[in-house]
C-alpha cells in the first residue's frame with residue numbers, strides 16, 4: 001500500500017512540476033523594414049512600424065546567439081493540435097501586410113540565419129503596386145521556405161459593426177475571412193491555414209467565421225506569449241516597433257507565465273456595460289510580490305486594482321473609479337513582479353459594443 005501511495009505521489013508531483021515547465025511560445029510581429037519618415041502634422045517622424053534592416057538583423061542574431069529556437073508555422077500548428085513536439089525556447093516570426101521591403105530587406109537576413117517566417121497578406125494589397133509584394137516575389141518566397149497566411153480582404157477592424165444589421169455584419173465577416181482565403185490559395189497555389197486579424201481585433205463571433213472558413217490558427221496582436229492551452233483563434237503576438245531596443249526585446253522574450261481562471265470579461269467576449277467590474281482569480285501567488293499584482297488595460301496600469309490574497313481575486317471597478325471604457329477592443333493584462341525579480345503576466349482581449357442577436361452556428 002505504501003508503495004502505491006509513493007507511486008501516486010511521484011506521479012502527482014511529476015505532473016505538477018511538468019506543468020510548471022510549460023513552454024511559452026512567443027510570436028513576434030513585424031511590418032516594414034526600411035527607415036521611413038512619415039509626416040505628422042508639420043513634423044517628419046520615423047514610421048513606428050518600419051524597422052531598420054540592421055536592427056532587424058541584430059534581433060535575429062540575438063535569438064540565434066541566445067538559444068532560441070525559431071520554428072515554422074507548420075510545426076506550430078501540429079504542436080497546437082497535439083501532433084508533435086517543439087523545441088525549448090520556441091519563437092515564431094510573422095510579418096504583416098505584404099510590403100515590398102520584406103523581399104528587399106527581411107528576406108536576405110532570414111535566409112542568412114535560416115529563420116522561417118510567415119507572411120500575412122491581404123487580398124487588395126497583393127501585387128498592387130511598387131510598395132507591395134508581387135505574385136512572382138510571393139512565389140519565390142514560398143519556394144524558399146516562407147509560409148503565407150491571410151490578413152483579410154480589405155484590412156478592416158473585424159469587430160467594428162458600424163451601422164450594419166446582423167445579417168450584413170455576418171456577410172461582411174464572410175467577405176473578409178472566407179473569400180480571401182480562397183483567393184490566396186488559388187493565386188499562390190498553397191493552402192492558407194492561418195489568419196492574422198487586422199489591428200489584432202477579434203471576438204467570439206469572429207471566431208465562428210474563422211472556424212467556418214477552415215483556418216487552423218488565428219493571431220491577434222495582444223502583446224503576450226502563448227501556451228498549448230491558448231485558444232487556437234486567440235493567439236497572441238508581440239509587435240516590434242522602430243523604437244524597440246535590444247533590452248526591451250530581451251524583456252519580451254523573458255516574460256513569465258501567470259496562471260489565472262474565472263475571467264470577467266472573458267477572452268473574445270463582447271460586453272455592453274462600459275463600466276464593468278474586471279475580475280480574475282490567480283491560481284498561485286506565493287511566488288509574487290502581492291502589492292505588484294494589477295490589471296493593465298490598453299497598456300495603462302490600473303493602479304486602483306484591488307487584490308485579495310485570501311480569495312486570490314483581483315478586481316477593478318470602473319464605476320467606483322468613475323471611469324468609463326471606450327467602445328471597441330481592449331487588451332487586458334494581469335501583471336505582477338515575482339519574488340525572483342521576473343515579470344509575470346497573462347493577457348487577453350474583449351470588446352465593448354453590441355453583440356449579435358442572432359445565434360451564429
Ligand SMILES: [Zn+2]
Pocket residue numbers: 096097151155198199
Ligand atoms: Zn495589418
